[in-house]
Amino acid sequence: MTQTVKLRPALTISGATCQGCAKKIRNALQPLVGDTEQVAINLETQIVALPEGTDLDEAARLITDSGYPARRLSPTSDPVATPAPAPDAGANEQTTEAAPEQNRANAGSEAQIHLAVSGATCASCVSTIEKALMSVSGVTSAHMNLADNTASAGGDADPDALVKAVESAGYGARVIEDQDEADDRRQQEDRQQYRTLLIKMGISLGLGVALMVWGMGFGSMMVTADNQLTWINLGVLTLGVMIATGGHFFVGAWKAFRHHNANMDTLIALGTGTAWLYSMVVASMPDALPEMARHVYFEASAMIIGLINLGQALELRAKGKTSEAVRRLLDLRAKTARVIRDGEEQDVPVEDVRKGDHIRVRPGEKLPVDGVITEGHTRVDESMLTGEPMPVSKGEGDEVSAGTLNTQGAIIYEATRVGSDTALAQIIRLVKKAQGSKPAIGRLADTISSVFVPSVMLIAVAAALVWYNAGPEPAVVHMMVAATTVLIIACPCALGLATPMSVMVGVGKAAEYGALIRQGDALQTAGKVDLVILDKTGTITEGHPAVTRVHASEGDEQHLLALAAGLEQHSEHPLAEAILRKAEQAGVTPANVTAFEALNGKGVRGDFDGQPLRLGNRRWLEEEGLSVDNATDAEQTITTEAGTPLFLALGDHVLGVIGVADAIKADSRAAIQRLHDAGIRVMMVTGDVDATAKAIAARAGIDDYRAGVLPEDKADVVSAMRGKGYTVAMVGDGINDAPALAAADVGFAIGTGTDVAIESAAITLMRGSLHGVPDAIEISRATVRNIHQNLFGAFIYNSLGIPVAAGLLYPVWGILMSPILAGAAMSLSSVTVVTNANRLRLFRTSHKPSDQPQREQS
Amino acid sequence: MMTLLVNAGGLVLMAAIIWWFWLSSPAAGTTDNDHTDHH
Numbered sequence: 001m002t003q004t005v006k007l008r009p010a011l012t013i014s015g016a017t018c019q020g021c022a023k024k025i026r027n028a029l030q031p032l033v034g035d036t037e038q039v040a041i042n043l044e045t046q047i048v049a050l051p052e053g054t055d056l057d058e059a060a061r062l063i064t065d066s067g068y069p070a071r072r073l074s075p076t077s078d079p080v081a082t083p084a085p086a087p088d089a090g091a092n093e094q095t096t097e098a099a100p101e102q103n104r105a106n107a108g109s110e111a112q113i114h115l116a117v118s119g120a121t122c123a124s125c126v127s128t129i130e131k132a133l134m135s136v137s138g139v140t141s142a143h144m145n146l147a148d149n150t151a152s153a154g155g156d157a158d159p160d161a162l163v164k165a166v167e168s169a170g171y172g173a174r175v176i177e178d179q180d181e182a183d184d185r186r187q188q189e190d191r192q193q194y195r196t197l198l199i200k201m202g203i204s205l206g207l208g209v210a211l212m213v214w215g216m217g218f219g220s221m222m223v224t225a226d227n228q229l230t231w232i233n234l235g236v237l238t239l240g241v242m243i244a245t246g247g248h249f250f251v252g253a254w255k256a257f258r259h260h261n262a263n264m265d266t267l268i269a270l271g272t273g274t275a276w277l278y279s280m281v282v283a284s285m286p287d288a289l290p291e292m293a294r295h296v297y298f299e300a301s302a303m304i305i306g307l308i309n310l311g312q313a314l315e316l317r318a319k320g321k322t323s324e325a326v327r328r329l330l331d332l333r334a335k336t337a338r339v340i341r342d343g344e345e346q347d348v349p350v351e352d353v354r355k356g357d358h359i360r361v362r363p364g365e366k367l368p369v370d371g372v373i374t375e376g377h378t379r380v381d382e383s384m385l386t387g388e389p390m391p392v393s394k395g396e397g398d399e400v401s402a403g404t405l406n407t408q409g410a411i412i413y414e415a416t417r418v419g420s421d422t423a424l425a426q427i428i429r430l431v432k433k434a435q436g437s438k439p440a441i442g443r444l445a446d447t448i449s450s451v452f453v454p455s456v457m458l459i460a461v462a463a464a465l466v467w468y469n470a471g472p473e474p475a476v477v478h479m480m481v482a483a484t485t486v487l488i489i490a491c492p493c494a495l496g497l498a499t500p501m502s503v504m505v506g507v508g509k510a511a512e513y514g515a516l517i518r519q520g521d522a523l524q525t526a527g528k529v530d531l532v533i534l535d536k537t538g539t540i541t542e543g544h545p546a547v548t549r550v551h552a553s554e555g556d557e558q559h560l561l562a563l564a565a566g567l568e569q570h571s572e573h574p575l576a577e578a579i580l581r582k583a584e585q586a587g588v589t590p591a592n593v594t595a596f597e598a599l600n601g602k603g604v605r606g607d608f609d610g611q612p613l614r615l616g617n618r619r620w621l622e623e624e625g626l627s628v629d630n631a632t633d634a635e636q637t638i639t640t641e642a643g644t645p646l647f648l649a650l651g652d653h654v655l656g657v658i659g660v661a662d663a664i665k666a667d668s669r670a671a672i673q674r675l676h677d678a679g680i681r682v683m684m685v686t687g688d689v690d691a692t693a694k695a696i697a698a699r700a701g702i703d704d705y706r707a708g709v710l711p712e713d714k715a716d717v718v719s720a721m722r723g724k725g726y727t728v729a730m731v732g733d734g735i736n737d738a739p740a741l742a743a744a745d746v747g748f749a750i751g752t753g754t755d756v757a758i759e760s761a762a763i764t765l766m767r768g769s770l771h772g773v774p775d776a777i778e779i780s781r782a783t784v785r786n787i788h789q790n791l792f793g794a795f796i797y798n799s800l801g802i803p804v805a806a807g808l809l810y811p812v813w814g815i816l817m818s819p820i821l822a823g824a825a826m827s828l829s830s831v832t833v834v835t836n837a838n839r840l841r842l843f844r845t846s847h848k849p850s851d852q853p854q855r856e857q858s
Numbered sequence: 859m860m861t862l863l864v865n866a867g868g869l870v871l872m873a874a875i876i877w878w879f880w881l882s883s884p885a886a887g888t889t890d891n892d893h894t895d896h897h
Contacts, residue, residue, distance in 0.1 A: 260879055454879035458872055465868040469861070 010056050011048040012155055013041075013063055013070040014141035021068065023742055028066035032059055046112075046141055046154045069140065113159050115151045116182055117144065118172035118189070119252055121264050121312065125171065128261045132169035136161045147500035149186070150176065170255025170265070183330070190316055197313035200245035201306045207241050208303030208820075215299060223286045223294045231283040231296055238276060238298040246272065246305035262453035268308060270457070271487035272301040275819060278480045290474055297484075297819070304488055304823035311827025315497070315834050329428045329511070332403035337368035340412065357415045361406045369402045369415045370422045376411035380404050427766075430518060431511045440524060448495070456490040456802065463806035471807070478807070481816060485805035489822035490798055494829040498790035501837035506783030509843055514766040515776040522762035526746045526780035528727045532675055532773060533718060535732035535740075536686035536693075537574065539750050539770065540672075540700050541662035543733070545574055547582035548643050549659035551634035558588055560656045564648050566591030567606050567615050571598055575646065578660050601687055601710035603646065611651040618689065619708065621647050621654065631657040639691030642699060664700055671770035672701050674846055678774060678781075681726075685709045685717050685740075714740035731773055732761075748773055771847060778845045786840050790833045797829045 013025070025048065026036035033039060033054060040049040048070070050059055056072050063070035120129060126144045129151055133142035138157035145151070151173070153162050159175045166173035176182040211234070215221035223231050243250070250273070252265030279296035286294045336347045340358040350368045353359065358374065361367055367380070379391035382404045391407045394400060400413055403424040419425065464483040471478045503520045510517050517523055537543050552560045565583035568576035569590045583590060593606040593613060603616015614621060618628050618635070628635070628647050631654055635645040638659030646658045672682050684705040686693050693707035706717050714732075718740050721728050730737070730744035741747030741761045749761035750768060765772030805822055809815040 257878075260882060262879060454875055457875050457879075461868050461872050461875070465865060468864055468868075 008049055008052055009047045010050040010054065011060050011063065011070045011072055012140050013046050013048055013068045014154060024066050025063050025068060028062045029059055032062060071140065113153050113157065113162055114176040114182075115153070115159075115162060115166060115173045116176050116186060117149050117151050117166060119248065120144065120146055120149060120171055125263050128169050128256060128259065128263060129166055129171060131261075132165040132259070133162055136165045145500055146497060147504045150182075168255065169259050169261070170252045170263075194313055194316050197309045197316070201309040201313065203306075204241055204245040204302045204309065205306030207238065208299045208301075208306055211238075211299035211302065212820075221295050221297075221299075223282050223296060225286075228283060228286060231298075232280075234298055235276070235280045235283050235296070238279075238302055241302055242272060242276065242305060245309060249305070249308075262457065264453075266453055267456060267487045267490060268304070270460075271484045271819065271822075272304050274480060274487070275304075275484045276301045289476060295474075295477055297480075300484070300819045300823075303820045307820075307823040307827045311830055314827075314831050329403075329424065329431065332366070332424060334366040334368040334402070338362075351419065353415055353418050355415055355418055358412055359415060360410065360412050362410050363406055363408055365406050367400050367402055367404050367406060367413075369419075370417035370424075371400055371413040371415045373398050373400060373411050373413045375413075376409050378409035378411050379407045381407050427511070427516060430516050430764075431507060440521060452490075452495070452798075456486065459490075459802060459806065460484075460486040467807060471810075478816065481819060482805065482807045484819045485817050485822045486802055488819050489801040489805040489817070489826055494794035494797060494833045495791070497830055497833050497837075498794050499787050501834055502783050502786040502790060502840060505837050505840040506779055506786070509783075509840060510763075510776055510779045513772065513775040513779065513845060513847075515772050515779070516764040516766065517776070517780075518762050518764075522746055523780045523783050525727065526729065526763065526777050527784040529680060529729040529746060529777055531681045531683060531721055531726035532729045532731060533683045533685055533721065533740075533744070534672075534702070534770070535714070535730075535737050536684055536688065536696060537662055538733040539731050540668045540684060540696065540702075541664050543574060543662065545578040545644070545660045545662040547578050547658060548641060548661045549634065549638055550582070550656070551631060551658075552656040553630040553634075554653060554655045557656070558586065560648055560658070561586055561588045562591045563593070563608060563613060563650065563655070564615055564646070564658055566593035566608065567596065567604050567613060569593075570596035570606070571604055573598070573604075574662075575644070575660050576604075579646075579658065600712075608650065614649045615646055615658075617687075618645070618647060621649055624649075626652060626654055628654050628657075630654060634659075636691070639689060640695055642692055642695035644688050644692050664696065665768070665770065668770050669699070669701050671774055674771070674774035675777070676701070676703075677846070678777060680777070683721070685714050687711065711737075712739070715743040718743040729773070729777070731770070748776070775845045775847060779843065782840060782843045786837060790836055793836070794829065794833060797825075801825060 022041040025041055026039050029039050029050075030036050033051060038051050041047075042049070048059075048063065050056070060070040060072055117129060120126065126146055129144040130142045133139055133144075133151060133153045136153070136157045139153045139155045139162070141154035143152050151166065163173045163175060211221075219227070246268070249265045249268045252263065253269035256263050256266055275297040279298050279301075282289060282294050282296050334350055337350050337353045337357075338345055338360045339348050339353060340360060345360060353369050359368060359371065363378070373394055373396050375396065377393075377395040380394050380400055381391045382401065394411070399416075400411075401424060402417075402422040417423070420429075460483040463486055464479040467479040467482045468475050499520075503523060506523055507517050507520075510523075517526075534540050537545075550557045550561055561579070561583050564579050565588060568579045570593070580590070591608055593608050596604065596606040598604050599616070599620070602620035603614060605612060605614045605616075607613065614624065614626075621628055626649050631645075631647060634657045635647075638645045638657065638661075641659065641661060642664075643659040643661035646660060648655050648658065675682050681704070682702050684693065684697055684700070684702045686696070686705065686707055687709055688696070688707055690707040693705045696702075697705040709717060714730075714737065718728055718730050722743075722745065728744045729746045729748060730740045731748040731750060732738075732741055733750045737749075741749060746763060747761035749764045750770075750772070763776050765776070801822070804815075805817050807816050
């Protein structure tokens with residue numbers, strides 16, 4: 001047994017994004033703490049919990065040296081000062097698990113501060129805001145999500161300082177305290193902003209179109225002595241419209257400029273400002289310019305602002321649709337609960353339900369909180385949480401979850417988890433968090449766009465100079481048109497939206513299929529997987545083994561079963577349950593066995609009548625010097641039936657063998673076939689003997705297997721396969737799978753899995769079915785494909801648009817793009833990216849229609 | 859004379875863009891603000 005160790009949140013880190021990073025950090029700390037299992041790393045809050053008494057400065061140094069800047073948490077994070085100190089619990093795993101939970105509880109106030117940001121429109125804004133947040137003292141990590149306009153800062157910075165930093169960088173910000181309230185507020189604000197943008201668009205386009213129609217149809221855009229005053233007045237009017245409908249571009253550009261940054265606002269402000277200023281010079285001093293150059297461009301300034309406002313309005317509307325997955329989860333929550341207090345039933349708001357309350361739920365009603373049924377029997381539709389289409393039968397003692405639907409009988413159940421602790425609330429949190437995370441490919445786009453805008457400014461000046469020196473007359477007009485058009489067409493808004501929009505839709509789509517993705521990175525990696533390693537028990541099989549054969553070599557079968565049951569009554573292993581169930585069915589009373597001990601991966605032992613009694617696998621008994629030859633025939637029969645043989649030995653004699661088999665899940669074979677169809681190799685790891693593993697692999701259609709693998713060696717198998725060049729996904733459910741899940745490129749914890757397994761996995765499958773693995777992989781591939789399309793589109797648009805705008809086609813075909821067309825093209829590019837990301841919402845996996853979740857058919 | 863002025867102005871502008879966005883300290887403005895925020 002590992003000794004109990006009390007952990008406490010000690011260090012804040014930055015840059016750790018996946019379980020691979022967590023492993024690196026654990027390895028770095030090994031010289032200091034010895035047992036790396038005593039290090040709890042919460043990737044969500046970027047906090048490391050260490051055993052009390054650890055030298056924290058040294059720990060911070062070791063982690064920093066391993067590539068993840070770390071520093072001590074402020075004294076306020078001391079467990080004495082926090083409301084929920086780590087419980088001094090029994091097993092090490094439990095204590096280690098408690099720490100991340102505790103950190104999560106602290107996250108809102110200290111480790112992670114979330115801000116609602118307004119005014120961010122492009123990839124440059126993202127990097128500007130992240131830089132502004134990082135500049136605040138105490139911030140260790142910063143992340144801006146353009147898709148839902150939120151930013152988060154890790155560390156223990158002052159929230160007000162963060163808001164001020166974002167504001168002084170040219171954007172609006174406020175601290176998000178209540179996520180639900182923030183969501184409602186954002187939706188309201190979005191609706192309001194949508195209306196405002198449309199009004200602004202109407203005004204600016206109205207003026208622009210009127211001027212253009214006048215110029216093209218009835219009059220002229222040339223300034224003459226007769227119309228000079230009219231144009232000056234129109235110039236002033238245009239300026240007023242520009243300020244009223246596009247003032248935010250100029251303010252944003254100025255604030256960014258002060259911080260040595262340039263963003264989309266900069267380009268729009270410079271483009272429209274240049275056009276207006278030039279036109280005003282023409283209108284005020286026409287004589288100073290050659291006659292051909294006395295053309296005004298007031299309509300261009302007004303129309304560009306109008307078109308960009310239209311683009312932003314359309315973008316806002318499309319963005320709202322991408323978070324539908326979360327909204328659907330939020331809608332699952334019941335508003336009220338019928339609580340029985342002091343024998344009386346009363347309807348109370350769901351927020352007022354307390355842990356321990358008894359709640360009555362009638363057929364057709366939603367369950368308000370998580371709990372355990374105390375009275376009644378029913379069938380519960382859990383499809384909204386797990387994707388499992390069939391309602392599940394539930395009776396007394398069974399757990400039920402908030403958000404599920406009671407389809408049949410009336411039940412009373414006791415609330416065990418309420419408020420933000422319910423499984424539904426946790427799922428919503430996880431999905432939101434993952435939707436906001438950014439895969440590596442997105443970070444590349446951010447890096448590029450942060451140098452993009454100043455580069456465009458240089459290109460615009462260079463193009464202007466070339467036109468001035470080498471262009472035809474009126475050179476000054478061509479110079480101004482080329483520079484304005486380059487500035488307008490080059491806005492990197494499409495680039496900034498490309499990745500987050502697709503991630504948001506992809507993660508939401510995966511959640512619809514019952515796959516919870518923790519990190520954007522997992523999406524990218526899952527798409528590349530070419531080898532899936534499956535744990536056997538509970539993953540490929542049901543995880544509820546049953547005794548198939550009892551063979552006694554010495555004595556009778558009843559005696560054999562009584563001894564085996566005597567040993568196993570002390571164990572909680574699934575195999576033990578199978579033997580006890582068989583003994584009960586056969587009416588056998590378990591023998592009185594003392595000094596019980598479980599040996600991981602080997603078997604169990606105890607004492608009976610003063611003699612050692614052992615039940616376990618062949619390898620272990622042979623290691624102990626016993627001969628199992630008298631049970632070999634029975635063993636072979638068991639293994640060919642895909643069962644696991646367990647030998648029972650009393651003293652030095654092997655008394656017989658018990659065969660235990662675990663049925664393969666009905667849809668495992670079909671799911672494995674889907675993986676094959678996707679070009680993925682499938683491997684199984686199991687502690688079973690070779691013959692059993694071979695039989696199961698053949699039945700399930702698995703390419704390869706590793707038999708006789710001890711639980712602690714599963715991670716080594718994963719590492720070995722990674723070493724061979726495979727991108728490995730590990731699928732498992734138990735505590736013993738956690739290291740292997742963490743060692744894989746992508747870990748899948750399967751639905752019924754333990755908390756430890758879920759904590760170690762990048763993707764959690766809420767359903768027990770293996771179909772979740774191909775579903776998640778297919779969605780990941782589709783999402784990454786969508787991101788590539790978006791990025792390709794955005795880059796192609798800019799790389800073609802800028803040279804054309806600069807006038808590259810002029811020498812050949814005499815084409816010089818109009819700044820108005822550039823404004824329309826720029827808006828179109830972001831609308832295209834957002835629309836393409838929304839296309840993902842229509843994606844369906846290759847799951848057969850009959851297996852589809854019900855709502856997918858609707 | 860005009861051509862010379864325009865070209866010189868353009869080159870100075872390009873140099874200024876490079877200096878402002880790449881060579882000068884981007885933290886300068888932010889730091890000033892943060893300091894005033896804290897006090």
